[in-house]
Amino acid sequence: MATQEVSAGAVRLRATRRRWGEDVVKVVLALCALISILTTVGIVVSLFLPAIEFFRDVSLWGFLSGTTWAPLFQPSHFGVQPLVAGTILVSLCAALVALPFGLGSAIYLSEYARATERKVLKPTLEILAGIPTVVYGYFALTLISPLLKDLGLQAGVFSALSAALVMGVMLIPTVASLSEDAMSAVPRDLRDGAYALGSNRMQVSLRVVVPAAISGIIASFVLAISRAVGETMIVLIAAGGQPNLTFDPREAVQTMTAFIAATGQGDVPTGSIEYKTIFAVGATLFVLTLVMNLFSIRLVRKFREVYE
Amino acid sequence: MSVTTLRAERPRGRTSSAVFKAFLYVSIGVGIATLGTLLITVVAKGWKYVDLVLLLEPPSADPQIAGARPAILATIYLGLLLIAFSVPIGVGTAIYMEEYANRDRWYNRLLEVNIQNLAAVPSIVYGILGLAFLVRGIGLGRVLLAGAMILTLVVLPTVIIAAREAIRAVPDSIRQGAYALGATKWQVIWRQVLPAATPGIATGSILALSRALGETAPLLLVGALTYVSFDPTILGDFTALPVQIYQWVARPQEDFRVLAASGIIVLLAILLTLNAFAIWIRNRYQRKW
Numbered sequence: 322m323a324t325q326e327v328s329a330g331a332v333r334l335r336a337t338r339r340r341w342g343e344d345v346v347k348v349v350l351a352l353c354a355l356i357s358i359l360t361t362v363g364i365v366v367s368l369f370l371p372a373i374e375f376f377r378d379v380s381l382w383g384f385l386s387g388t389t390w391a392p393l394f395q396p397s398h399f400g401v402q403p404l405v406a407g408t409i410l411v412s413l414c415a416a417l418v419a420l421p422f423g424l425g426s427a428i429y430l431s432e433y434a435r436a437t438e439r440k441v442l443k444p445t446l447e448i449l450a451g452i453p454t455v456v457y458g459y460f461a462l463t464l465i466s467p468l469l470k471d472l473g474l475q476a477g478v479f480s481a482l483s484a485a486l487v488m489g490v491m492l493i494p495t496v497a498s499l500s501e502d503a504m505s506a507v508p509r510d511l512r513d514g515a516y517a518l519g520s521n522r523m524q525v526s527l528r529v530v531v532p533a534a535i536s537g538i539i540a541s542f543v544l545a546i547s548r549a550v551g552e553t554m555i556v557l558i559a560a561g562g563q564p565n566l567t568f569d570p571r572e573a574v575q576t577m578t579a580f581i582a583a584t585g586q587g588d589v590p591t592g593s594i595e596y597k598t599i600f601a602v603g604a605t606l607f608v609l610t611l612v613m614n615l616f617s618i619r620l621v622r623k624f625r626e627v628y629e
Numbered sequence: 630m631s632v633t634t635l636r637a638e639r640p641r642g643r644t645s646s647a648v649f650k651a652f653l654y655v656s657i658g659v660g661i662a663t664l665g666t667l668l669i670t671v672v673a674k675g676w677k678y679v680d681l682v683l684l685l686e687p688p689s690a691d692p693q694i695a696g697a698r699p700a701i702l703a704t705i706y707l708g709l710l711l712i713a714f715s716v717p718i719g720v721g722t723a724i725y726m727e728e729y730a731n732r733d734r735w736y737n738r739l740l741e742v743n744i745q746n747l748a749a750v751p752s753i754v755y756g757i758l759g760l761a762f763l764v765r766g767i768g769l770g771r772v773l774l775a776g777a778m779i780l781t782l783v784v785l786p787t788v789i790i791a792a793r794e795a796i797r798a799v800p801d802s803i804r805q806g807a808y809a810l811g812a813t814k815w816q817v818i819w820r821q822v823l824p825a826a827t828p829g830i831a832t833g834s835i836l837a838l839s840r841a842l843g844e845t846a847p848l849l850l851v852g853a854l855t856y857v858s859f860d861p862t863i864l865g866d867f868t869a870l871p872v873q874i875y876q877w878v879a880r881p882q883e884d885f886r887v888l889a890a891s892g893i894i895v896l897l898a899i900l901l902t903l904n905a906f907a908i909w910i911r912n913r914y915q916r917k918w
Contacts, residue, residue: 346815347729353721354730357744357789360782364754367761418659425656433653442657444908449664451836451904453843455871456893459878460667463674463886493660521642523649544749551751553846558878578753578846585756585850591765603757607750614749618742 368607371600378594384601390564390580392598403564404602407574411485411556412549414570418489419545423496424531424538430497431504432526443498450494458558461487466559475571479561482570488555492545499544499621503537504530540620547613551606553578577606671897675890683891687858688873692884697892700873703773703853703861704899707869708842710777711784716834718781719788720823723830726789727796728818748786755783756850764851771852773867779847784837791833795826828914835907839900845871870896 376384379399387400426446430439465483469475475482507530515529531538561573562583575583581599589596678692686696722744730737759779763769799822807817848854853872861867868876870892877889 340813343813343815347725350721350725350729353718354725354740356718357722357747357785358740360747360758360785361743363762364750364758367758367766368754371761422656422659425653426660429653429657433650442661445664446657446660448901448904449660451839451843451900452664452667453845453871453896453900455843455845455875455878456667456671456897459874459886459889459893460670462878463890464666464670487663490660490663493656497660521646523642523646527649547749548751551753553751553753554875557846558875578751581753581757582846582849585760586852586854599757600761603754607754610749610751610754611746614746615742617749618745 364607368600368604371597372604375594375597375601378597379601388566390575392584392595397594399598399601401577401602401605403566404575404577404580405605406566406568407481407556407560407564408550408576408578410481410568410570410574411488411560411576412546414482414485415488415492415549416542416546418486419492419496419549420542422489423493423541423545424500426493426497427500427504427538427541428526428531431501432522432530446494446497449491450498452491454491454552454554455558457487457491458484458555461555461559469571477561477573479559479573480571481560481574484556484558484560485570487559488549488552491552491555492548495545495548496541499541500534500538503534503541506537507533536620536623540617543613543617543620547610547617550613551578551610553582557582577602581606668897671890671893674887675892675894678888678891679894683888683895688856688876692882692888695888697870697873697895699857699859699861700868700870700892701895703776703857703867704842704870704896706773706861706863706867707777707780708838710774710863711780711838711841712834714777714781715784715788715837716830719785719834720792720830722785722789723792723796724818724823727793728814728822744786744789748790751846752783752844753846753850755779756847758782759847759851771855771866772864773861774863775851776848776853776867776869777863779851780841780844783844783847784841787837787840788834791837792826792830795829795833796822798829799825825916828910828916832907832911832915835903835910839903839907842869842903843871843896843900845869845875848872849875870899 384399384401386402387398388402389398389400390403391398430443434442461483462478465487466475466478466480469480469483474480511529511533512525515525520528556574556576557579560576560579562575562579563573564575564580565572567574581602584595585599589599682694683696684701685698686694687698688700689695726737726740730740732738756779759775763775763778764771769775803821803825804817807821812820848869849872852866853868854876855866855868857866857868874889874892874896877885877892880886
């Protein structure tokens, strides 16, 4: 027993024998961590190798500047602009819903709501974020599209607008929860100071809390737009399937993600040009979202450094 | 001495305050009203086909006798495989990052940014990885195991982030106490830190699982969009419940739309049960230190 040794007077301390098990554990854990690095490497390799092959057949300039996307027709056209335009159109309309209402929800939850209200409202909003996107697609197609048609806001069964509106609502919790985190991190002193100078609640919210939390709020905006760009099922179901170079949200469009899903779900022969288009468009999508994600991660780190 | 008179000023900006507050109510109302409308329309439309036929019969061209049995079974199998794959790897990564990694090292900082980015990579990109690497690359084929592996990669960042938060919430005094009694590093982690972090890890993992079981896009690319009339096996063709719903939604006939709504009711019932279970664990077992 250790106590007996202590009472015995001179205690001899010596290095315990090396415990190999401890080292093995550390290596196993590091290997687990390695899997997520390998995932990124795998994504980059599996996207870019076929994409590079694709650009041997189709010039990069032709891909970026072309205005017709018709990979399956003869003669085929590989101009990515219609898909990019469709993606931008849908994401922009979704952002017009998600950003103001998401920020409004965050301000309400952080500055206005009582504790009991927050306890009910926050989990309810979280449910919105947990509903599968295929369900939102169903909702856009069967409820929002007919509604927009009755209002004269869309001509056919499919439109960019119905997909975008539903996607916008889906993204409200994304904006709200990250923005609210940033606002909660703003010290109380700042608010009290503003109240002491005679500000009302709106002035405190808009002129003190929002500016102080701005990097987190912008991070939430960027993250929401990145999600909108990468969202697949809603547009696949409700936006229609024709590549369409337009900025009229009442029309049917195809986004990059919807193209990938529509082409990749079938039996495209490996190595064919149709197969490689999946990777060329996928690589474009990956680069686009990567830039936005890294920007957003940097902003989040900034607000964490300032107040936490 | 001059006398300062203070008088109540007419509060300015009362109208703008009221308008602003109205905007806040609308903001929070839009989300909740949409959620309510969605749930009500789905239940109203799909309720009539939610029965034993839906749960126990294979799909069919006749919506009257069509069920989702193979899809529901595949979703259950996917869930079990997901837990088996993602929890050990995710918790292992989290332990490495929280307890072992030295943050001054560039590779550990890279790991951190890498995981944050992976959490935001569109799920369809994981689908492309699955198609290129698992289905065609190593020739695994369009099987359930490939779907489970890809969904594991999709949820792994979420599991890691949740597990890290749970591990970080365990106070250092517990670790110090165990070290003082002569425990080794792994003994401290295995017997003190992990048991204390288990409720948080369980909650996060179940929430991640419920997110993953609703994923459709990556499964489309690994070939889940097939007609499967038999019970799935791990190394066989499969379709999952969200994919089955997509197949029904994509058909123009009204009866299949109704069937899609019924499938959505079953899917939401599974996911909301999982969510409720996660919240119950959090409320029941999580300790405030």
